[in-house]
Amino acid sequence: VSRPPLRAAAAASPGFSGTHGSFPRKPLVVRGAHKQRLSPRPGKEARLMLPLAELVGCSCPRAPAPPLLVLYWYPPGKRRKGVSRRRQVRAFLAESRAEAERWAAAVQCLLRDVIVTSDTEFSRRLLPRPRRLLLLVNPFSGRGQAMQWCQTQILPMIKEANISYNLIQTERQNHARELIREISLPEWDGIVIVSGDGLLHEVINGLMERPDWEQAIKIPVGILPCGSGNALAGSINHNAGYDMCLRESLLLNCCFLLCRGGVRPMDVVSVTTSPPPSSNNHTAPPRRLFSFLSVAWGFVSDVDIESERYRGLGSARFTLGTLVRIASLRSYKGRLSFLPPTSCTSSPDATPPPPRRTISRSITEGLEGLCHTPIHRTCSDMGISEQRSLRLAAEEPVWSGTSSESNEREDGSLGGAERRSPTSWTWPVSERSPSPLLFATLPSPTSPSPWTKTRTRGQGPQRHRQFCLPLNLPKDDLLPPLDQPLPTRDWVTIEGDFVLVLALYQSHLGADLFAAPQARFDDGLIHLTFVRAGISRATLLRLFFAMERGTHHSVSSPYVSHVTCKAFRLQPLSTRGTLTVDGELVYGPLQAQVHPSLARLIVGDSGSKGRG
Numbered sequence: 001v002s003r004p005p006l007r008a009a010a011a012a013s014p015g016f017s018g019t020h021g022s023f024p025r026k027p028l029v030v031r032g033a034h035k036q037r038l039s040p041r042p043g044k045e046a047r048l049m050l051p052l053a054e055l056v057g058c059s060c061p062r063a064p065a066p067p068l069l070v071l072y073w074y075p076p077g078k079r080r081k082g083v084s085r086r087r088q089v090r091a092f093l094a095e096s097r098a099e100a101e102r103w104a105a106a107v108q109c110l111l112r113d114v115i116v117t118s119d120t121e122f123s124r125r126l127l128p129r130p131r132r133l134l135l136l137v138n139p140f141s142g143r144g145q146a147m148q149w150c151q152t153q154i155l156p157m158i159k160e161a162n163i164s165y166n167l168i169q170t171e172r173q174n175h176a177r178e179l180i181r182e183i184s185l186p187e188w189d190g191i192v193i194v195s196g197d198g199l200l201h202e203v204i205n206g207l208m209e210r211p212d213w214e215q216a217i218k219i220p221v222g223i224l225p226c227g228s229g230n231a232l233a234g235s236i237n238h239n240a241g242y243d244m245c246l247r248e249s250l251l252l253n254c255c256f257l258l259c260r261g262g263v264r265p266m267d268v269v270s271v272t273t274s275p276p277p278s279s280n281n282h283t284a285p286p287r288r289l290f291s292f293l294s295v296a297w298g299f300v301s302d303v304d305i306e307s308e309r310y311r312g313l314g315s316a317r318f319t320l321g322t323l324v325r326i327a328s329l330r331s332y333k334g335r336l337s338f339l340p341p342t343s344c345t346s347s348p349d350a351t352p353p354p355p356r357r358t359i360s361r362s363i364t365e366g367l368e369g370l371c372h373t374p375i376h377r378t379c380s381d382m383g384i385s386e387q388r389s390l391r392l393a394a395e396e397p398v399w400s401g402t403s404s405e406s407n408e409r410e411d412g413s414l415g416g417a418e419r420r421s422p423t424s425w426t427w428p429v430s431e432r433s434p435s436p437l438l439f440a441t442l443p444s445p446t447s448p449s450p451w452t453k454t455r456t457r458g459q460g461p462q463r464h465r466q467f468c469l470p471l472n473l474p475k476d477d478l479l480p481p482l483d484q485p486l487p488t489r490d491w492v493t494i495e496g497d498f499v500l501v502l503a504l505y506q507s508h509l510g511a512d513l514f515a516a517p518q519a520r521f522d523d524g525l526i527h528l529t530f531v532r533a534g535i536s537r538a539t540l541l542r543l544f545f546a547m548e549r550g551t552h553h554s555v556s557s558p559y560v561s562h563v564t565c566k567a568f569r570l571q572p573l574s575t576r577g578t579l580t581v582d583g584e585l586v587y588g589p590l591q592a593q594v595h596p597s598l599a600r601l602i603v604g605d606s607g608s609k610g611r612g
């Protein structure tokens with residue numbers, strides 16, 4: 001197309017289709033752009049609608065290129081479910097460079113939600129500054145394709161969306177966590193991990209370990225899935241209304257949503273775990289961490305940890321791990337207590353309650369009477385201080401995007417060394433303690449070579465070393481301390497042999513495991529599924545197959561229960577079975593409470609078929 005529609009750009013926004021009211025200054029709601037051939041070809045439609053919801057960005061190539069407006073579209077694949085989006089580039093020749101730039105400004109205003117009216121004069125001045133993202137890449141996540149996918153899929157799309165970025169490869173376990181504790185956050189509009197869910201767990205905990213955690217945890221976080229489970233990415237994909245998909249298709253969907261940039265509140269669950277049994281220090285206090293995904297005990301966590309050895313299979317490792325574990329089905333003795341949502345009143349943290357009475361009714365009897373939720377009987381400038389956790393920038397590749405700079409700072413105000421040195425536990429004497437920080441354990445600094453795939457995941461807190469938690473962290477006001485009994489009122493307790501206990505707060509447990517269909521990012525609920533010993537292998541298998549479609553709540557079994565709660569406590573009563581938080585190994589007993597909407601998640605905008 002060689003002349004209009006670009007020629008018409010001087011007027012309001014011709015060429016864009018949308019709705020607006022009769023009052024001329026009412027904000028326009030623009031749905032897309034019409035493309036029309038000046039000389040229609042026989043058999044082809046002259047007019048084509050390019051929906052704004054599929055547009056990622058635009059550019060105007062500099063001279064000596066002709067005055068072009070280039071639009072980047074990523075329409076979803078249509079032929080088969082789960083087929084990747086396809087990149088489409090459409091270039092339009094304008095009459096002058098100024099006109100092309102005015103069109104580019106108009107497109108970007110619409111993409112960045114700048115309010116426009118029918119008499120808006122589009123120009124670059126209306127635009128907010130480009131977004132700046134910090135990308136943290138775990139090169140060993142999943143099948144080790146994260147860097148390759150960065151180059152082939154992620155970075156090109158991010159550049160097309162006019163987003164600037166810095167990219168850092170993590171070198172070892174807890175690298176991202178240390179980095180996040182120290183960077184200057186105002187430099188960034190978001191922190192995006194290019195990895196599996198484990199790296200986001202580090203980022204959330206790094207944010208909560210900062211003295212300024214209250215602001216820090218509000219920085220939007222995003223995920224570009226390169227792991228083998230990709231639970232959060234599956235939830236984001238589902239939330240956008242897209243069909244379930246895996247691998248590159250899922251990555252492209254998530255990258256597209258990231259470029260669109262809408263943010264939603266996300267619940268965070270505070271989890272208090274026990275020190276490792278091997279810990280020499282018997283007086284070691286419980287460890288507190290923050291979780292965005294799940295707590296799992298028994299079957300699910302065993303599969304997660306044991307299937308590490310099949311990592312080369314990608315997400316199929318969980319299928320194989322599930323089959324292996326079903327073949328040698330185990331049960332685990334324990335006690336599970338939970339607080340249903342209707343009965344939440346604050347705060348047992350004053351005087352400890354009298355000893356708890358275990359509810360000894362059969363599980364379905366007892367729970368159906370007590371629970372609100374029906375039990376389905378049927379079943380830096382990174383701002384990084386120069387400590388910067390031990391040689392970050394010098395040795396690892398750091399790429400800068402369109403307008404970002406590598407602006408490392410000299411000031412080490414949050415100096416990590418003092419915080420890393422203590423080797424014993426110290427609790428503040430009182431709330432008025434001069435130190436704003438409390439020392440706790442953190443995984444050992446011993447770092448495996450970044451270039452060998454020695455994954456420390458799953459080796460547990462034995463490797464932990466010291467880290468600091470701010471004193472003013474949000475209180476778990478529904479829970480007494482871990483070593484004290486729970487209130488008798490309102491709590492439901494089940495004791496016996498379990499096959500699994502799964503507490504989930506996202507809709508997906510893996511990209512293809514729709515394990516909590518009712519869950520929303522900010523519903524303020526923990527979705528608990530527990531399966532008691534006695535279930536047959538066939539029913540368990542059916543349960544997992546049904547989970548792929550989210551229909552497992554209709555699998556009929558008296559051994560399977562689904563409830564929601566605000567807090568729970570889990571006490572393993574035998575040494576069997578692993579316990580994981582967001583896929584990372586921890587030790588029980590543990591307890592957890594949801595903190596609604598504490599964090600913010602990049603989920604894409606309403607331009608996609610958003611849910612809720």
Ligand SMILES: Nc1ncnc2c1ncn2[C@@H]1O[C@H](COP(=O)(O)OP(=O)(O)OP(=O)(O)O)[C@@H](O)[C@H]1O
Nearest residue numbers: 141142170171172173195196198199227228229230
């Ligand atoms: N360079 C690295 N070398 C070794 N471990 C790393 C490195 N970078 C990060 N890690 C650790 O690897 C752990 C697992 O990473 P992550 O969950 O992101 O990927 P994954 O395990 O492949 O994904 P999934 O959980 O979906 O299987 C993280 O907890 C992180 O601490």
